[in-house]
Amino acid sequence: MTPPNILIYLLRRDLRLEDNPIFHAAATDAAKTYTHLLPVYAFPAQQIEVSGFIPEDSEEKSPYPEARSSIGKFWRCGPHRAKFIAESVWELKETLGNVGSGLEVRVGMLSDVLKDLLAGFKFNGKGVNIAAVWMTAEEGVEEKLDEKDCKTICDAAGVDFKLWKDEKYFVDDDDVPLKDISELPDVFTTYRKLVEPLLNAPRALLPTPAKGTLPPLPPMSIIPPQSPPFVIPNSYEDLESSLLSPVSQSPLPTFPLRPSSMPPSPTLHGGSQAAQSRLLHLLESGAITTYKDTRNDLMGADYSVRLSSYLSQGCITARQIHNSLVSFESGDSNLPSCASTPGFGKGETDGTSAVRYELLWRDYMRLCTRKYDALLFSIGGFRRDFSQPWTTPSTDPASSAALARFLNGTTGTGLIDASQRELAHTGYTSSRARQNVANFLAKHLELDWRLGAEWYEYALEDYDVSSCWGNWQYVAGVGNDPRGDGRSFNPIKQSWDYDPKGEYCRAWIVELGGVGEDNGGLELSPGECFQAWTMAKERQVCLGIQGLEWVRTPLKPIEFTVERKQKGARRADAVDGQGYRGGRGAGRGAPMAQHRGRGGGYPGGGAYSAGGAPYGGGGPYGGGPVYGGGGGYGGGGPYGGGYITYNTRGDWNPRGNEPPRGPSLRGRGGNGGRWGRGGYGPRIRGPAEGHPNGAVADAGVDGQSTTA
Numbered sequence: 155m156t157p158p159n160i161l162i163y164l165l166r167r168d169l170r171l172e173d174n175p176i177f178h179a180a181a182t183d184a185a186k187t188y189t190h191l192l193p194v195y196a197f198p199a200q201q202i203e204v205s206g207f208i209p210e211d212s213e214e215k216s217p218y219p220e221a222r223s224s225i226g227k228f229w230r231c232g233p234h235r236a237k238f239i240a241e242s243v244w245e246l247k248e249t250l251g252n253v254g255s256g257l258e259v260r261v262g263m264l265s266d267v268l269k270d271l272l273a274g275f276k277f278n279g280k281g282v283n284i285a286a287v288w289m290t291a292e293e294g295v296e297e298k299l300d301e302k303d304c305k306t307i308c309d310a311a312g313v314d315f316k317l318w319k320d321e322k323y324f325v326d327d328d329d330v331p332l333k334d335i336s337e338l339p340d341v342f343t344t345y346r347k348l349v350e351p352l353l354n355a356p357r358a359l360l361p362t363p364a365k366g367t368l369p370p371l372p373p374m375s376i377i378p379p380q381s382p383p384f385v386i387p388n389s390y391e392d393l394e395s396s397l398l399s400p401v402s403q404s405p406l407p408t409f410p411l412r413p414s415s416m417p418p419s420p421t422l423h424g425g426s427q428a429a430q431s432r433l434l435h436l437l438e439s440g441a442i443t444t445y446k447d448t449r450n451d452l453m454g455a456d457y458s459v460r461l462s463s464y465l466s467q468g469c470i471t472a473r474q475i476h477n478s479l480v481s482f483e484s485g486d487s488n489l490p491s492c493a494s495t496p497g498f499g500k501g502e503t504d505g506t507s508a509v510r511y512e513l514l515w516r517d518y519m520r521l522c523t524r525k526y527d528a529l530l531f532s533i534g535g536f537r538r539d540f541s542q543p544w545t546t547p548s549t550d551p552a553s554s555a556a557l558a559r560f561l562n563g564t565t566g567t568g569l570i571d572a573s574q575r576e577l578a579h580t581g582y583t584s585s586r587a588r589q590n591v592a593n594f595l596a597k598h599l600e601l602d603w604r605l606g607a608e609w610y611e612y613a614l615e616d617y618d619v620s621s622c623w624g625n626w627q628y629v630a631g632v633g634n635d636p637r638g639d640g641r642s643f644n645p646i647k648q649s650w651d652y653d654p655k656g657e658y659c660r661a662w663i664v665e666l667g668g669v670g671e672d673n674g675g676l677e678l679s680p681g682e683c684f685q686a687w688t689m690a691k692e693r694q695v696c697l698g699i700q701g702l703e704w705v706r707t708p709l710k711p712i713e714f715t716v717e718r719k720q721k722g723a724r725r726a727d728a729v730d731g732q733g734y735r736g737g738r739g740a741g742r743g744a745p746m747a748q749h750r751g752r753g754g755g756y757p758g759g760g761a762y763s764a765g766g767a768p769y770g771g772g773g774p775y776g777g778g779p780v781y782g783g784g785g786g787y788g789g790g791g792p793y794g795g796g797y798i799t800y801n802t803r804g805d806w807n808p809r810g811n812e813p814p815r816g817p818s819l820r821g822r823g824g825n826g827g828r829w830g831r832g833g834y835g836p837r838i839r840g841p842a843e844g845h846p847n848g849a850v851a852d853a854g855v856d857g858q859s860t861t862a
């Protein structure tokens with residue numbers, strides 16, 4: 155018998171059989187010389203903690219450092235996503251088994267896994283030849299490094315290596331009209347115009363390999379086993395527990411209480427079949443038809459598509475979604491269950507068009523990563539703006555308490571806390587909530603935005619390197635937002651706009667729940683849900699929340715009353731620097747220091763000044779426990795002299811490449827930074843009068859619904 159000639163396919167985020175260029179090629183290539191196909195998925199040790207794959211009775215330790223983030227030291231993949239990936243991998247293994255193939259699961263650095271496989275095949279004495287190693291190209295520093303390492307290993311072994319184009323995006327790379335990635339516009343709208351009309355932009359789907367068309371797996375007897383100390387489980391249950399055991403203990407100081415009845419949300423199971431079911435449900439239920447109106451909601455089962463986790467792991471492609479939309483729009487008879495759904499057969503609707511538009515954002519974020527490479531992880535972002543007054547617990551101990559409360563969902567700002575608690579419990583939070591949370595961390599708490607991105611990397615089920623870090627940059631004002639640093643949300647105004655009855659806050663902040671039942675019939679106003687500190691003391695006592703830290707000392711009390719809310723102010727609110735407080739930059743320095751709690755509170759004239767009373771004169775917010783203590787931004791002090799230690803990835807350091815930072819990032823002699831210069835006034839567009847109540851402007855931009 156001729157010895158096997160094996161093609162190895164290293165899967166990463168292309169966990170599907172359908173619309174998959176490599177499986178398609180392997181099934182249809184008439185000229186192929188390989189006799190067997192070995193699909194392999196390796197849980198990447200630098201991104202997912204793999205020590206749980208070492209048997210308990212083993213004395214060996216993992217050869218890899220813990221898969222933790224570099225600044226916050228969070229696990230890089232938390233339990234929600236780990237489970238989702240495990241489900242997706244297992245489903246693909248079964249799907250491939252059903253068509254006469256299979257999937258080998260491994261753990262470790264991809265390069266180690268490949269090296270071990272090649273060596274194992276070479277030295278097993280069966281005369282096996284490796285015809286080639288194929289994998290799909292991805293963006294991201296680590297991902298590129300893996301590709302490079304795999305190529306080097308193949309070159310050294312004399313094995314052909316091929317990197318395939320990643321085809322899971324909306325617009326095919328070959329159809330993006332750019333000669334070079336450096337030409338990618340830094341404004342999404344400009345990019346969108348290059349590829350419109352979106353209805354015609356995606357390429358056709360690739361056919362799914364039928365049963366028996368893929369080359370068979372090599373005989374199990376010749377496939378090299380996983381290298382010790384790791385052992386690959388034989389059942390899904392064991393796979394899941396190996397992945398979850400190291401990361402299941404929450405890094406939160408206090409894990410948020412779970413609502414007794416969980417708010418409505420789809421239960422997502424990993425894998426491409428579940429992705430297709432979800433898509434069909436969206437079409438049948440009419441959720442796609444109403445999508446444009448619901449997409450910014452905060453709560454419910456179908457207000458947004460909830461396909462991001464599937465897209466992130468490649469369980470579904472953007473063009474598969476597009477293709478289903480086209481079938482729906484054309485009234486395809488293959489969708490009989492949609493026959494009575496509004497919009498069916500009516501061509502492109504606002505809803506279907508809005509989904510395409512959002513999917514293009516994902517393409518764009520990924521192209522930005524290609525363009526800017528390691529700047530994705532730089533504190534200065536794509537803009538290389540190192541002027542922001544951000545702190546981290548390592549440089550400012552006071553910020554440690556603020557960060558802990560942010561993570562816990564106990565800041566005292568309802569929208570932020572509800573979102574953080576939802577995230578902790580489910581691995582998901584809406585796009586609108588994400589924007590507010592990111593804005594709150596970077597602009598209101600002035601914490602290093604990368605802590606937030608790292609937290610999302612840990613907590614999100616749908617984490618995607620480009621979408622996560624690109625959006626955090628965008629909201630923090632150092633990414634590809636045309637307004638740059640000039641955009642900020644008032645989370646209270648946002649709450650009134652998107653959670654007008656306070657239901658979202660009540661649903662996740664358990665301490666506010668049960669209202670009207672257990673609390674003497676006490677009904678909370680939405681404003682009380684948004685900021686419990688505004689509640690009268692006796693009402694706090696009634697609810698039993700009067701002693702809670704987030705009620706007593708909110709991190710960021712924001713004065714905002716619905717009566718004073720500007721009419722029709724749901725979208726863009728301010729113009730050309732006329733100032734949000736009428737202060738117009740009058741603060742010049744002092745407000746900054748006092749904002750940080752040097753004792754004076756929020757005196758008149760600065761960014762938070764116009765209303766005066768609540769923040770003035772050393773009131774309740776000066777000298778607070780979190781921001782108290784001074785030092786901080788004034789006079790050089792701890793932040794002077796430019797530190798260059800950001801963005802190392804600990805022992806891994808895969809994303810390093812932080813550009814050198816100028817001196818004196820923080821120590822500009824206490825000129826007050828952003829707040830002291832009159833807040834956001836000079837750079838924000840909106841009505842000349844400015845926001846009547848808001849400490850900070852709400853924002854919306856030129857039809858970019860990530861922020862509008």
Ligand SMILES: Cc1cc2nc3c(=O)[nH]c(=O)nc-3n(C[C@H](O)[C@H](O)[C@H](O)COP(=O)(O)OP(=O)(O)OC[C@H]3O[C@@H](n4cnc5c(N)ncnc54)[C@H](O)[C@@H]3O)c2cc1C
Pocket residue numbers: 449457458459460461462463465466509512513514515516517519583584585586588589592610614616617618619621622623625626629860
């Ligand atoms: C701070 C921040 C962090 C984010 N991190 C991630 C992340 O790690 N992974 C991720 O997939 N998305 C991320 N997003 C984008 C967006 O919030 C999610 O894609 C969306 O909420 C997922 O829910 P959905 O599938 O119901 O999408 P919908 O809101 O219904 O949108 C449809 C699809 O369009 C794409 N999309 C929509 N908005 C964006 C956007 N701003 N950027 C990129 N793609 C977009 C997604 O693929 C999404 O599934 C982030 C946004 C912010 C503001």
